[in-house]
Each structure stands twice: as C-alpha cells, then as structure tokens.
Amino acid sequence: MNEYITLSLILFTIGCVGVLVRRNAIVVFMCIELMLNATNLAFVSFSRQNGNLDGQVAAFFVMVVAAAEVVVGLSIIVSIYRARRSASVDEASLLKS
Amino acid sequence: MTAFWCLAPIMVIAALGLVFARKAVHAALCLAVVMISLAVLYAAQGAPFLFAVQIIVYTGAIMMLFLFVLMLVGVDSSDAVKETIGGQRLAAAIIGLIFGVTVVLAVGQTVSGVVVGLKAANGNGNPYGLSELLFGKYVLAFEFTSALLITAALGAMVLAHKERLTTRHSQADISARRMREYAESGRHPGPLPAPGVFARHNAVDTPALLPDGSPLESSISDSLVARGQVRDGFEDDIDKVVEQLDDDEQGLGGEK
C-alpha cells in the first residue's frame, strides 16, 4: 500500500514545484491537475485499504470539480491573454503593493 | 504490483517532464502520459469505473481542452528559460525537496494495517457500489456538483464572450486609415508580403527573402514567430537561389 501513497506524494510534490517554477499559466494549470490527480490516486488507494468505496466517490468528485475548475480557469486565461497578449502568470501582478 | 512498478517510474519521469519541458505542448503530452498511467493504476486497484472516467474525462476532455487553449493562446515569452523572480527556482527546489523527502519518509510510510481490498464492496460490481453511494449518501454533494458544473459552464461562456467595445470598422474605414497612415508615416498600404518568396521553400514558416538575402519578418504569421517555429538556416538561401537561377539561365542559354 505504502508504495501507492509514496507515488502519490511524489507526484504531488512535483506538481507543487511545477506550480512554483513555471510561468506559463497553462502549464501551471497542468501542474495543478497533476496535484489533483496525485490526490486521486491516494483516495483510490485508501479506498482499497479500507475496503469501501467512499474514497472512490471522493476521487470522482475531485474529477468533477477539477473539470469545472479547468473550464473556468482556462476561460480566465483566455480572457487575460486577450487583454494582455500574454499568458504569463507574472504579468498579472496588480496585487502588489 | 507489476503494473505499479512498471508504471510508477514512467509516471515520475513524465511528471518531471511536465515541470522541465520547454514547450507547453510537450508538457501537455507528459501530463497525458501521467493520466493514462493513473487510469491503469485505478483499474489495478479495483476502480474500473474511475478508470473509465479518468480516460474519458481527464485524458479525453480536459487534456483536449488544454490543447485547444494552447492552440488558441499560442506560445509566448512566458516559457522563456530566464526566471524573473530572484531565487524563486532555487527556493522552490529546496522547499520541494524538503517537503517531498519529509512527506515521503514520514507520511508515506505511516499507512499500516491490513489491506481490506474491495472484493466485498465491489460485490455487485464497482459501478453499482459507486452509484449506491453517489445517489444515497452523497446525493446532496452530487447535486451541488451538478450545480457547480452548470455555473462553471455559464461562467466560462461569460468570460470567453468578447464584448465589442468599439464600433466595427467598415472596409471604407480601414482603407481610409491605411491611406492616412501611409501619408503620415509612410507605412505600406497594401497587403503584407507573402512568405516563401525567393526562398527555397514556399511553406508558411519560411520568410520571404529580400534581394540582399535577409529574411522579411513581416511575411510570416506572428504566432509562428511567437512560438519560435520559423524555419531557420536560410542565410545562404539567396546564394543558392541565385546559383540556381544562374544555372537555369545557363541551361536555357545552352539550349539557346
């Protein structure tokens, strides 16, 4: 069992680092998807560990929500790109003091 | 377990590829690899339904969406190798390493106890068990996610809808503007030059060449320039063309 969890954690960590390192918003998004998938793997593994399907249901919901998130996120990226001709996350830094 | 040990290295490598790939398209492909591998792992862990969903929704729908947007948005300088925030990469690497090692060593090894397995739960078949949970215990959450999806779809439509802020330019306007620009700044009023002129190829990624042999940037689509997909190695093309012309002339002359 532990190896599944370990794999999940490794993928999650890689996803995190990817979010931090990449500047292309779309790639950042992909990294987030990677993190979500990593958690899904953990869910499914736990489901098998515990012998019930609740973990799988959770993974299912994660997928659904991820789908919604991707849809909205990508459309935000598109509209930002339209406004700024760039999909770099560093360009949108209006939040700075 | 065989599946796991086969797939796990592939997945890690693909994930690293996602982080390190220069081009977004490559990253997307790496991600697809991870996802498909995951689907297999789901199947191996007694989750055939999720296997299907993972393939259909993630690899099928979501990845397609990513690729489409990539096409739409194109590739730009944001993928440049140079980091803009000082120390960001180093810090991310160090923290990631610490985090990864910690969780892998500590958290990842803490799962203990007997693996129950899903034989009983999947007694009536995995989709049956899932649906019982979804429409029983989690029906409320299920309904909410459906609402969420609808909202997201609407949101995407609203966001993607481009509102026209200025009146549409008529053809007359455009031509008038062109002439004015020509008068004021001498900008050429006619259409942009076609690619491939005087070049050795006539594909769209080949710039037209000026008589002195230098490539003409404006003859190529901006997106290709942004993506760095302009064909290079045309410095001596003009010589070759001239040579070829000379040859032809000679050939013709010879015929004469």
Next chain:
Amino acid sequence: MFDLQWLLIAIPLASGLGLLVWGKEGDRFGHLIGTVASALSFLFGVVLFASLLGKDGEDRSQSTKLFTWIDAGSFHVDMGFTFDQLSGLFVLLITGVGTLIHVYSIGYMAHDERRRRFFAFLNIFIAAMLTLVLASDYLVLFLGWEGVGLASYLLIGFWQHKDSAAAAAKKAFVVNRVGDLGMALGIMLMFTEFGTSSIHAVNGAITGASGSVATALGLLLLLGACGKSAQVPLQSWLLDAMEGPTPVSALIHAATMVTAGVYLVVRSNGIFDASEAARTAVIVVGLVTLLAGAWIGCAKDDIKKALAGSTMSQIGYMMLAAGLGPAGYAFAIFHLITHGFFKANMFLGAGSVMHGMNDDVEMRHYGGLRTFMPITFATFGLGYLAIIGVPPFAGFWSKDKIIEAAFGQNVWVGLGALLGAGVTAFYMTRLMIMTFFSEKRWREEVHPHESPRVMTWPLIGLAALSAVGGILLVSDWISEWLEPITGHAEHEELAIPAIVLTLIITVVVLIGVAAAVFFYNREPIAAETPADSSVSIFARAGRHELYGNELNDAVVVRPTRHLTRFLVWFDGKGVDGFVTGVADRLGDTSQFLRKPQTGYVRSYALTMFGGVAVLVLALLAVTLA
C-alpha cells in the same frame, strides 16, 4: 406679608426679563417700566420695613421658604429668604438709591438706542442684589452674588462697541470669579463640616467646630468679599469698570454691589467672631485697601477713576470696621449706607458734569463749573462735605465711629484710619477744585450746561440723604437695631475721651483740605496731564494704580498665557503626538511588511508551500517527540 418678600425680587426680575424679550416696540416705554418696577419694589420694601419696625426685637427676622431649590444626595438647599434688620436696611438702600438712579438714567441714557436693554440690565441687577441680601442660605446668596456679577459684566460692557469697555467687563467678571472661588470653596467647606449651608445654621453651629474651620471659612469668605468689593489683592477691576455708563458706576460700583463684601462679612459675623485670625485678615485687607484706594484717588485725573479710588478706600473703611467684630459691624453697615448715599450722589454728579462736557472725564479739562452747573455743584458739594467727614453731614458720623472703634482695637490701625481720613479730604478737595473751582480749561466746542430735571432731582434727593444720613445714629439707633444680628459689643473705654478724638479727626480732615487748597489753588492747573517723568514717584505709582495690573500680569496673566501656549503645543505634539506617533509607527511597520507583497502569484504560492512544509515538519516533530 413677609411670605411675599420674594415679590421684592420678582418684580424687577420679571420687568428685566420682559424688557429683554420684548422687541423694538418696547423702546418707547421700556425705561418707564423699568423705573416703575424698581419703585414698586422700593415701596414694598418700605412697607415691609415699616411692619418690621412695629415688631418686637426677636420677631424681626422673618424667614420664608419659597421652594426646595436643590435636594440631591445629602445636599439640601431651600430657596428661602430672610427679611431682618440687616437685609431690611439693604433692601431700602438698594431699591431706594436704585430707583433714584433709574430716574436719573432716563435722562442720562436718553440718546442711547439701546436704552431699553440698559434698564433691563439695571432691573436684573436690582433683583440679583436683593437676592443676595435676602438669601437665607449661602448658596442662594451665591446665586445673587453671581447675578450681580453678571449684571455688572453686562453693564460695564454696555457700550460693547468700545474695546476698552468689553475688556473691562471681562476683567471684572474674571477677577470676581477668583473671589467666587473662595465663596464656592467656603460653601463646600460648610457643607462638609455642617451638612448645610444655611446662613443661620452655619453661624449658629460654628462655635461647635474647630477653630481652624472657622478661620478657613473666614478667609475663604474674605476672598469672596475681596473680589466683589475690590479689596486688595483683587482690586484691579474696579477702576477699569468705570468704562460703564455713569449711572452704573453710581449704583453698582459705588453704592451697592461693591459693598456686598462688607455685607457678607457682617452677615457671617458668627464665623468671624469665632476666629481671631480671620478678623485680623479682614482688618489688614481693609486698612491696606483704605490707604491704597486713597492713594490712587489722589493721583487720578479721570473724575470717575478718582471717585472709584475713593470708593475702594471707603469700602476699606467698612471692611476695617467689619473686621473689628461686634464693635464694628454696625458702624460698617452705617458707613455703608451713608457711603451709598453720598457716593451715588457724587457719581451721578460726575455723570451730570460729563453730560455737560460732552462725555469728557478728564478733570484737567474742567474748571470753574460751579456757575454753569449750580445744582450739580450744590449737590456734589454736599456729597463732598459728607465724604470728607465735616460735621454734621452723614460721613462725619459714620467715619468718626469707625476710627474710634479702630483705636479701640489697636492704635496703629486707628492711626491708619485717621491718615486715610486726611488723605480723603485731600483728594476730594482736589477733585472739587479741579472740577468746580479754578479757571476754565475747557476744550473747544464744549458748552457746559445744567442737566435736565430728570437728572437733577435724583441728585437733590441723594444730596439730602447725604446731608442727614447721620440721623440713623441718633441715640445709637443703628447699633441697637442691628444688635440681634451682630451681637452685643461691650463699649470699650479709650485712653482719650471720644470727643477729643472727634476733634483730632476734624483737625486732620481740615489739614487735608488745606493741603489740597495749598497745592491746587495757588497756581493754574495744567490742562494736560503732566508726563510720568515730571511727577513724584508717589503720583506715578498712584496713576498706575500702585502697579496692581502689572503685578497681576507678571504673577498670573503672563504665566497663564505661557502655560496655555505650552499646553497647546504639548497637546498637539505630546499627547496627540504620542497617539499619531503610534499610528505612524504602525504605518512604518506595514510599509516594511508590504515589501514582500510583490504581486507575483508564484511568490505567494511559494510562501504558502513553505508554510505547509514547516507545518508538516512541525507535526512530525510533535509526533516524534
């Protein structure tokens, strides 16, 4: 009938308030209504006084409680009045002289567009003064006390368009407030000590209290009296107060209000009897003021200020007498009454002179007026004879008794009082010579003329009273009349017979007169005030009111101003500066903390990620530990 004594106050008060509220339509009758109100009050006072005469000695104190004024916690004050021998005399003096001055003012203020308001203020003054003397509780007395202060403030500053008048009014009020400090603290002390501030109860119970309490009370009340009666060290406002219209100076700053301090001391005789120290303080204050006032009176060329100096001095006499204890109370009151007559008379006379001289107050611009203003001259002359103490005029009897009593107390005090009598004669003679005798030194376009009859009749009335005021002393009537209040005094035998002393006094007075004639009638008087440098140091000090203002400036005003300026600075930079400083430091901290907020999502994410890492590590550490 005595239950209705509040009417004495209510009539002028109602009239005063009514005149204030009444609009322009009241201008035609306002002065008449005011005068009638005052006269009504006087008539009622006469009726009450007459019925008092018809009662036995013990029955002559008639108290009435109108309503409970304040009843809070353990503090209880009734709005109550007492009409007795002492307050009865005062009621007659106030309303009588007051009415005459009302009549006089009809003429004097005839051309002032705000005459209605003037009469309203006068009426309010009468009401407040009556409250003061009729009060049966110190707090009610304080109400009247401040009421007259307010009226005085309003009337000194009546010609508000003059900066000097407004400043003088403010000064009078503020200096009086310093005295009121003493009054207020005194009443608080009474409340603490006795649980009441009823005049009767406090003066009755004072013997049961410790001597220090009596002394403290006496000194506090004396401070109040000093403020109101312009005694040293709170004398400085009275001379400035002459900025007010002359009838005001006559009524308030000569005849009635300024004598309230004497009334207070006499009224509080129980307290002063119980404390030797307080009495001594009263004597010292009286004596010092007596001489200081006389000194100032000698040096001033402004007729009203000279008279004001004289007022200070005469009140000093009264204070002195009041400080002598039971031996002097009656004479203090006696002198107060006669002084009320002759000083009001002389102020009104001075007003009449000014009226004829285009409101010029400078005596050096007068001269030889006796033929041009015969009635004024005659009445003023009677007042003059009365004040310097020529027998048989009123001032002679009263001053003689005070000096006699002073000698009974202490030879030095007596000598001081005697010297005062001489100086009084000197400066009053000087005033007479400069105004009515000597050569004309008029300014151009001045046509001296006698005042209208509405002004001369009050003069005549007051002059008559000045002349015969001594009648009150016939067979010691006033002493006996006041005895139930002031207590009986054993008549002390002096080393020399009283008649000899009287003779000595008369001689001293004559010397004073002769000196003035010697100095001022020999050579022409300069029409311009000689420069400070050309007069003797005594005259210079007198002109500057013995540097009282300068002293106040140096000791009180300037330090207060500096303190105020410092505190304004301190409040801005110190107190508020601290608060805004804290805010600024917080702002600086935020500025510093703002720096890491680069706006880059990725650096925020990095921080978050770092935080998670730390959290995991911490959890791990906790689990392992």
Next chain:
Amino acid sequence: MILSILAATPIAGALLLALLPREAAPHHRAKYVALGVSLITLVLSLVVMAKFDQDAGGYQLTEKHEWIKVFGAYYSLGVNGIGITLILLTTILTPIVILAAFGDRLPDPKSTNAYFAWMLAVEGLAIGAFAATDAFLFYVLFEATLIPLYFLIGSFGGPNRSYAAVKFLIYNLVGGLLMLASIVGLYVISARQGDASFLLSDLQNLDFSTNTERLLFLGFMAAFAIKAPLWPLHTWLPDAAGQATPGTSVLMVSVIDKIGTFGMIRWCLGLFPGASDWASPVVIVLAVISILYGALLAVGQDDIRRLIAFTSVSHFGFIILGIFAFTTTSLAGSTLYMFNHGLSTAALFLVTGMMIARRGSARISDFGGVQKIAPIMSGVLLVAGLSSLSLPGLAPFISEFLVLAGTFTRSIPAAAFATLGIVLAALYILIMYQRVMTGPLKPGNEGVSDLDHREMASLTPAIILIVGLGFFPQPLLNVINPAIDDVISHVGKGDPAPKTPVNIDDSAAQEGGHE
C-alpha cells in the same frame, strides 16, 4: 415594551428616510419627516417618563427576551433614574438638532436623506444603550453608535473630515475592543459560576477575585474613558468636533459621549464596585487634570469648535470626578451634569455653528463686533456661554456645585483644584465672547445676519431648559436621587458625615417659627 418602541421609532424613521427618494434642495421632505419622527420619539419618551415611578427606584419598565442562548445574552431593557434622564436628554436634543440642521449646507445636496437618517439612527441606538440592562446588548449598541457617527463626521463635515472620522473611529474602536475583552472575561466567569448570563442583575452577583475584577474593570473603564473623554485620551474629540457639522457635534458630545460617563456609573460602579474604589484615586487625579487641562487648552484655541470641544473635556472631567468621588451628592451632581452639559453644549455648538456658517470661518480672530448686527445671536451665545461657565441661575451651576460639594467631603485637594476650573471657564468663554461679539465691527463680518425664526425656534427650548433647570432642578433630581442611592449602597461607600452636624430640623423650626 414601551422602551423597545421608543428605541425603535427613530430607527424606523431612519429606514424610512433611507427609502425616500433622494431629492435636491429645496424640496426636502426628508427634513420634515426626520423632525416629525424625532418629535414622536420625544412624545414617547414623555410617556415613558410619566409611566416611570419616581419614588420606587430600581429598574422599571423592564422587558427581557432570550437573545443568544449560548452566550447567555438577553435582549433586556429597563430604566432607572439615571437612564431615563439621559434618554430624555437624547429625545429632547434630537429634534432641536434636526431643526437646527435644516440649514446645514451639505457637500452633496442630495444626501439630505442620509444626513437625517444617520441622525435618527444615532438617537435610536443611544436610547437603546441607555436602556440596556444586558452587558452584551449594551456592548453591541455601544459599538453600533460608532457607525452612524462615523458617517456623519466623515461624509458631512469640513475639509479635513475623513481624517477626523477615521481618528474618531479608531480611538473608539480601540476602547471598544478592550471592553470586548472584558465582556468575554465576564462570560467566562459567569459560565464558570453557573449558567452564563450577561444580565446586569446576574453579573452583579458574581464573585470575582480581586485581580480579575480589576482587569475587567480596566477594560470597561478604558472604553468609557475614551468615549467620555478623559485626559489623556481626549485628542480625538477636538479633531472630530472641529470638522463635523454642528448637529453632529451635538449628537456626539451631548449624547454619545454621555454613554461613556453613563457606562461608568452603570457598568463600572455597578459590576466592579471594589475595583472602582481601588482605581478612584487615579481616576480622580485624571479627572482634575482633565478639568484644568481642557480649560487651559480652551483658552488657547482659535477655532471656536475646538474651543467648545475642549470645554467639554473640562466638563467631562467634572462629571467623572463626581462619579468617582462616591458620594450621593457628587453622583447626583454628575448625573444632572450629564443632562445640563448636554443642553448647554448643544446650545453653544448650534449657535456658533450658525455663526460660522454665516461667516464662513470658525476662527475667532476672523470675527469681531458681531453683537452690533446680530444682537439676538449674541444674546443666545452669551447665555449658552454663561451656562458653560456655570453661572448660578443656569442649570450647569447646580450640577457643577453638587459635584464639587460632594467631592469636597471626600477629598479637599481634588475639589479645590477642580474649583480652579470655574475661573478658567470664565476666561475661555468671556475671551471668546469678547473677541467675537464686542468691539467695532471687523471687516468681513457684514454678512453675519441675525438668527431667523427657524433657528430661534430650535434654540429657544434649549435656552428655556437651561434657565428653568437653573432654578427648578428638582423635578429631575427627584428622578435621579433613588437611582443614586441604589448605586452608592451597591458600591458600599456612604457619604462622609458632617463633622459638626447641625440639626437642620431644629434650625428650620427656629427660622420657620416666624413664618
């Protein structure tokens, strides 16, 4: 129920005003609606007064409903003599202020609705705070009053109004937070000693350890001392009063700041008698400093509104002095002082406000000789000023004297120093009056016209009350006295007995024999 209605009426009026269509001058229905609502509230408060049994003492007209059960917070109202006095002050002043504010020139002429709505909101919340007998409810209302005042200062004041509004808000929020800490502490202790309850009657029965009581007391006291304001926490007041419109200043100084001193009596003395006694020497010293400091600073001001604000600092010093002297006399004086100071400061702020609006400047040095062209205005200013300097015969004198006399029995130095304040009071009022009103007419003042009928109508009730209560304070004192006895007996400090008591009955009989 009647108390709820009383508090709800102005709030309802405020909502109504918010719903009315916004109109520009001069069609101001809003003004008349606001005036009407405030008059209805006044009538209601008189009904409350009539229902109130003056002799009974204790809390009357009570109502109690469970509110937040977990906290033990109740919606619990009730009035004693002190509360009803202040409610009356609020309901009397609001119509006066609203009538006087008819002529205020607002930065946005269309915001009249909001202006008057906020005023009514202040009234309703203040009534609620004066009537609350539940600590939590009181806290909520106490803090809620900040909202309308913040908008009144920040939206309708002078050029520097946002600075003043923020300063006001932050100062008071800091105090409120300290009080919140104490409220939480009260909850903890109350829950530990049985069922949690914020009812005043329950809280009074709690047992505190000495230190806890002192800490909780300090939390409450800090909030009230800022609100009151006590030196050195006063600096927000001159800034706020210097920028706000006169009506706002009146509501702030005369009504809302009274919640501070009122809170000291009801909550500090009521809940923490021991700690109040412990702190009283320090508070008395601070109060005396306030008196003298406020007065001296008032002397040094050139801005009339700041001057009045500093006089209020001085007067609040008197009120606090009287509260912490713990005698029935001084405490009754303080309560009466709250009422009288409300009236006299209202008159001062309003009449100077009218003056300033005409002249277009608040600087004393810009005025001069106004008396000549505006005699009525000058008369009103004089009466208001004289009441501020506590002239006997005007209402504030009685309260000030009661405070001083009561304090004198407890501490002679404190009373003596405080009495110095009356000299300084004469100074600041008369200097101001002299510079503004007397002397020759200064150029630039020609446009200062006399009061019109509306302005006179708004000021007359205040002036009449000031004069009337100077001679007949007893109707109010009769209401106040039983409540004061309750407080003092709760604190457990009787009045010091006179050292040489006079049997008043005897002497009265002696004097009365001649009647």
